Amino acid sequence: MQFLRLTIPLLLTAVAGLIPIIAFMWSTETRWIHATKDRLEVYMVIIAAFALLLGVVNVIQSNVKKIERRQKGWQYGAFLLAGLISMGAVGILSAARIGPFQGIGFLDDGTRTPFQYMAEYIFNPLQAAMFALLAFFMASAAFRAFRARNFEATILLVAAGIVMIGRIPLGETLLGGSPLLGEFTEWLMTWPNGAAQRGIMIGAALGAASLSLRVIVGIERSFLGIERNE
Amino acid sequence: MEWLNRLMSLDRRWIFLFIAIGTALPIIFPIGFGVTTTPPVQSLYDRIEAMDSTSVVLMSYDFGPSTSPENNPMADAVLRHCFAKGVRVIIVALFPIGGVIMADQSLDRVLPDFPDLEYGVDWIHLGYKSGGQASMKQIGEDLHNVFPVDHRTNTPLSEIPLTQEVHAYRDMELVVSVATGIIGEWWANLVNAQFGIPVAVGCTAVSAPKYYAYLLSGQMVGLLGGLKGASEYEQLLMDGYPWMAEVYGRTGLYTAIKGMDAQTIDHSIILVFILIGNIAFFGTRSRRKQG
Amino acid sequence: MDAILNLQRINALVLVFLFCTLVLSYISIARRGGSLYVRRISGLNAIDEAVGRATELGKKVLYVPGIMGLDENQTIASLALLGHVARTTAQYNTDLDVPNKDPLTFAAARETVKEAYMEAGRPDLYREEMVHYVTYDQFAYTASVSGQMVREKPATNFLIGSFYAESLLLAETGQATGAIQIAGTAEIAQLPFFVCACDYTLIGEELYAAGAYLSKEPAQLGSIKGQDITKAIVGIYIVVATIGLAFGSELLRRLLTIE
Numbered sequence: 001m002q003f004l005r006l007t008i009p010l011l012l013t014a015v016a017g018l019i020p021i022i023a024f025m026w027s028t029e030t031r032w033i034h035a036t037k038d039r040l041e042v043y044m045v046i047i048a049a050f051a052l053l054l055g056v057v058n059v060i061q062s063n064v065k066k067i068e069r070r071q072k073g074w075q076y077g078a079f080l081l082a083g084l085i086s087m088g089a090v091g092i093l094s095a096a097r098i099g100p101f102q103g104i105g106f107l108d109d110g111t112r113t114p115f116q117y118m119a120e121y122i123f124n125p126l127q128a129a130m131f132a133l134l135a136f137f138m139a140s141a142a143f144r145a146f147r148a149r150n151f152e153a154t155i156l157l158v159a160a161g162i163v164m165i166g167r168i169p170l171g172e173t174l175l176g177g178s179p180l181l182g183e184f185t186e187w188l189m190t191w192p193n194g195a196a197q198r199g200i201m202i203g204a205a206l207g208a209a210s211l212s213l214r215v216i217v218g219i220e221r222s223f224l225g226i227e228r229n230e
Numbered sequence: 231m232e233w234l235n236r237l238m239s240l241d242r243r244w245i246f247l248f249i250a251i252g253t254a255l256p257i258i259f260p261i262g263f264g265v266t267t268t269p270p271v272q273s274l275y276d277r278i279e280a281m282d283s284t285s286v287v288l289m290s291y292d293f294g295p296s297t298s299p300e301n302n303p304m305a306d307a308v309l310r311h312c313f314a315k316g317v318r319v320i321i322v323a324l325f326p327i328g329g330v331i332m333a334d335q336s337l338d339r340v341l342p343d344f345p346d347l348e349y350g351v352d353w354i355h356l357g358y359k360s361g362g363q364a365s366m367k368q369i370g371e372d373l374h375n376v377f378p379v380d381h382r383t384n385t386p387l388s389e390i391p392l393t394q395e396v397h398a399y400r401d402m403e404l405v406v407s408v409a410t411g412i413i414g415e416w417w418a419n420l421v422n423a424q425f426g427i428p429v430a431v432g433c434t435a436v437s438a439p440k441y442y443a444y445l446l447s448g449q450m451v452g453l454l455g456g457l458k459g460a461s462e463y464e465q466l467l468m469d470g471y472p473w474m475a476e477v478y479g480r481t482g483l484y485t486a487i488k489g490m491d492a493q494t495i496d497h498s499i500i501l502v503f504i505l506i507g508n509i510a511f512f513g514t515r516s517r518r519k520q521g
Numbered sequence: 522m523d524a525i526l527n528l529q530r531i532n533a534l535v536l537v538f539l540f541c542t543l544v545l546s547y548i549s550i551a552r553r554g555g556s557l558y559v560r561r562i563s564g565l566n567a568i569d570e571a572v573g574r575a576t577e578l579g580k581k582v583l584y585v586p587g588i589m590g591l592d593e594n595q596t597i598a599s600l601a602l603l604g605h606v607a608r609t610t611a612q613y614n615t616d617l618d619v620p621n622k623d624p625l626t627f628a629a630a631r632e633t634v635k636e637a638y639m640e641a642g643r644p645d646l647y648r649e650e651m652v653h654y655v656t657y658d659q660f661a662y663t664a665s666v667s668g669q670m671v672r673e674k675p676a677t678n679f680l681i682g683s684f685y686a687e688s689l690l691l692a693e694t695g696q697a698t699g700a701i702q703i704a705g706t707a708e709i710a711q712l713p714f715f716v717c718a719c720d721y722t723l724i725g726e727e728l729y730a731a732g733a734y735l736s737k738e739p740a741q742l743g744s745i746k747g748q749d750i751t752k753a754i755v756g757i758y759i760v761v762a763t764i765g766l767a768f769g770s771e772l773l774r775r776l777l778t779i780e
Contacts, residue, residue: 025534027527041364048590051624055654058627062653073672080665119331124295127328130660131296131686134436135496137693138714139249140242143503145717147511157504164501167435167458168494169263179266186268189442197443197709200725202755204707206540207726208594210748213544214733215597219740222601222732223591225632242697296660296686327658411685423779436686437710 006226010218016040017216059084087123090115163188234517237510245503252499256491263494265465265487270445274430274452275311275466277404283316285403286396288369290417291321291336292409294328297434303486304432304460305336305408307467313344314471318392319353320402322377324365324413330358330381343477349382350390357381363416370399370425399427404451408432418444432459457493460486533779539754544747551743559742564703564721565602565734571701572609575676581616582606583675585666585691586630587682587706588659590623594729595707599682600626600633601732602705606679607637611646619652620669622662627654663687667694680704680719681728684711692718705731 023037063077071077093101094115104115112120146161148154165171166185175181214220267275278287289309293301312319321337323329333355347353356377359365368376373396374387387393395401405427407417414431418441422429428451431441435456444450454460464487468475478485526534551557575582584606586599603619610617619634621627631652638647655665667690670678678695680688680702688704688711695702696718704715705723715722723731726748733741765773 021537025527025530025537027525030525038364038368041361044592045361045364048625051628052657053624055621055624055627055657058654059656062650065650076668119328124298124328124331127294127296127658127660128298130664130690132299133690134686135253136246136249137689139496139500139503140245141689141693141696141714141717142500143240143242143245143507146504146507148508149511157508161501161504164497168490168497169265170494170498172264172266182266182268189439190446193439194442194446197440198446200707200709200712201440201443203752204709204725204729206748206752206755207729208707209540210544210744211594211598211729211732213541214741214744217545219548219738219744220597220601220732222604222633223597223629225604225629225636434686440709 006221006224009224010221014216014218017212056084087118090118159188159192234510234513237506238514240503240506248499248503249496252495253492256495257488260488261491261494262487263491265461265490267462267466268459270453270455271459271462271466274308274406274454275463275470277428277430277451278308278311278315278317279470281315281317281403283318285317286320286392286401287312287317288320288322288399288402288405290405290407290409290413291323291329291333292325292407292411292413293332294325294410295332297410298332299484299489300434300457300460301408301410301432302332302336302339303457303484303489304454304463305332306340307460307463307486308406308408308432308454309336309340310343310474310477311463311467313340313347313353314467314474316352318351320373320392320396321353321355323358324362325410326358326360339483350380350385350392352392354390354392355381356387362413363420366416366421367424370421373397399425402427405429406432408454410434410437414441415444418449422449430454457486457489461490530779532776540747540751543750544744547747547750548740548743551739551746554739557739557742557746559730559734559745562723562727562730562734564705564723564727565731567701567703567721568606568735569609571677571679571703572606572613572615574701575610576613576615578676580674580676581618582610582677582679583666583670583673583695583700584617584619584679585681586619586621586626587684588622588662588687589626589683591625591629593683595683596623596626598729598731599705600629602679602681602735603630604633604637605732605735607634608641611638611641611643614643614646617651618669618673618675620655620662620666621652622655622657622659624654624657627652659685659687663690666691670694670698670700674698675700678702680706680715681723681731682706684708684715689714689718695719 019033019037019040023033026033028034060081063081066077067074067081090101091104093099094104094113097103101114103113106112106116142160146157148157162181163185165174166181171181171185172179211220215223281287289305289312291305309319321333323333325332337355341347357380359376365376373393377387379386380390380393399405399421405417405421407414407429409417409431410433414433414437417429417431421427429449430452431450432454433441433456435458438453438455438459441450441453441455445453454463464478464485468478477483478487547557572582584603586603587593587596589596591597607617617634619630621630631649634652635647638644655662670691671694675698678700680691680695681704684691684706685708688706688708692702692704692715702719703721704719705728706712706715707725707728709725712722712724730745733745762773762777
């Protein structure tokens with residue numbers, strides 16, 4: 001049991017982790033190592049596709065259970081299942097070209113297939129609406145966060161104010177047509193912002209490398225559901 | 231004291247209401263603020279301007295419907311520029327949900343102004359490829375392997391004139407990724423780093439700050455940051471190609487310059503609210519000290 | 522040699538070798554009982570308090586493990602933290618909810634939570650529904666989790682892992698419901714949003730160190746120390762290289778370039 005649950009997964013992790021590193025360092029003349037690495041990437045896509053099936057099954061199971069038990073919010077579950085079944089069914093019928101469902105893009109005469117219609121006129125607007133909520137949430141978060149509570153917060157507030165004005169034509173209008181504020185904004189974004197971004201990037205990259213190493217050598221096992229070294 | 235406290239904990243729905251009005255009104259009644267350009271945008275414009283009909287640009291539609299109001303204008307502007315300049319364009323989409331639709335819609339908006347362009351010679355649409363980074367790396371080795379046939383006609387790439395000449399990044403001059411999320415970053419830190427091809431990214435305003443690090447390091451040659459970057463590119467196009475003013479002036483066409491009206495008003499509203507918040511903050515603090 | 526190693530990347534190989542040596546050496550030192558100082562990370566120290574608050578209020582703890590798959594290091598780091606949070610909820614007898622966007626992350630998160638409940642000696646409290654799958658679409662997932670926050674009002678929200686445009690949507694919704702929020706990501710563009718809307722934020726490498734920090738295992742803590750030493754070396758190298766490059770040193774330029 002220990003062998004199946006621990007040794008095999010850890011060995012697989014180590015091998016799968018090492019191959020891309022070796023391939024990166026190895027000469028392109030050593031074709032087998034690069035071919036193995038490419039194959040691993042393909043396997044990853046295939047495994048992810050099968051895992052999606054696992055997810056879909058879980059969505060159906062958990063929501064059917066919720067509806068059966070009339071749990072709080074079961075109506076949302078019913079709505080979700082209706083969406084899943086209708087879009088999924090139209091997609092499958094379209095891919096198989098059954099009845100009026102001839103393909104998933106445009107028909108030869110340029111008209112939309114039912115699947116394309118659903119994607120363009122239901123899915124796309126819903127997506128855009130969710131992203132658009134960001135504008136409202138950003139405004140309310142800015143209202144709360146940008147208070148001159150202390151020295152650092154004041155610097156943040158001033159920099160944010162400059163960038164917000166500098167990124168819109170209002171800045172120029174306020175300065176009588178001078179591009180100074182815009183140029184200062186660009187300077188802020190390029191240098192102080194660029195430097196901070198790089199600092200965090202380097203730190204995070206080393207952190208990620210250290211975590212990768214822990215995973216490859218088998219010290220970090222939480223992704224297998226195992227916390228402590230056994 | 232009471233009113234200051236109420237201001238401090240202002241119901242966020244008031245802010246939402248003002249933002250909604252500030253966004254809707256300028257879209258219905260455009261104002262037409264001026265646009266000035268910044269170096270990261272100018273740099274991409276100049277690079278394409280320096281190309282000719284022998285050049286090939288790879289345009290990757292790496293965004294979906296969610297960010298399309300921000301990404302569409304920049305994708306359209308760069309595509310218009312390439313077509314106006316006679317630069318050949320290879321279109322791909324690496325964003326899984328909606329990338330291809332975004333590319334199709336962009337072509338629908340741009341192509342009518344370029345009736346002389348020939349598919350397969352001046353431009354080609356290769357469609358979507360899954361795998362993200364893996365696909366990007368494979369294009370560096372063999373584009374024909376990654377996209378065996380094109381998206382529009384299902385013809386093998388070896389039979390299409392444009393792709394008969396183009397096999398990998400080495401046959402292209404520039405990659406332009408119009409992106410959301412992490413895909414734009416991959417072009418800079420993976421494709422540019424490993425294959426050396428110049429990369430430019432058009433991204434949402436939210437992710438623009440992180441791209442400055444790549445711009446500084448030379449891993450990117452241009453950056454269109456959000457609607458502002460797109461509006462600058464539109465302005466450069468109208469300055470460089472006066473006939474484009476008619477295109478961008480069409481009623482009903484959503485452009486970044488028009489969108490910037492709403493952004494300007496919204497930024498101003500947010501600034502006013504920040505000011506109100508700080509007045510209330512200092513007011514309550516000084517009262518507390520006195521009390 | 523050319524036929525085996527890519528000599529143009531020899532500098533990368535040296536750096537990888539140095540990094541591995543340092544990390545593995547410190548792991549070995551730690552295992553032999555050497556003392557290692559690791560600074561306090563307030564966001565991680567607040568986990569028990571945050572779960573305790575949910576217990577007092579009789580509400581659930583919501584754990585969002587980011588939106589990326591297992592090929593993203595931040596997700597792995599998030600799962601390490603999830604294990605700790607799940608053990609705490611098991612000990613406190615508090616309900617836990619883990620909605621997932623990526624199917625592989627979902628499978629791993631389910632194992633992690635199940636094991637954590639077993640390890641805490643409370644397998645009876647574990648329910649399959651605790652870890653569930655929502656959808657592969659970013660904004661549909663955001664809508665679902667936001668809706669859950671508004672309807673069920675969890676007392677504590679953990680937003681740990683790789684986030685993109687949904688970060689502020691989730692964090693602001695959680696803030697509006699009055700939940701105590703602990704966030705963590707290495708996505709630089711999303712960090713300001715979390716800092717604005719959450720009570721605690723793990724920034725960049727703090728997230729990667731979280732699992733090691735909480736496990737208190739010498740081997741894991743040693744790796745953090747090794748990583749810090751490498752960072753110091755990289756820092757010194759950047760300064761030296763900047764000065765050298767300013768004086769036109771071709772050698773330093775070549776050492777910094779990875780083909």
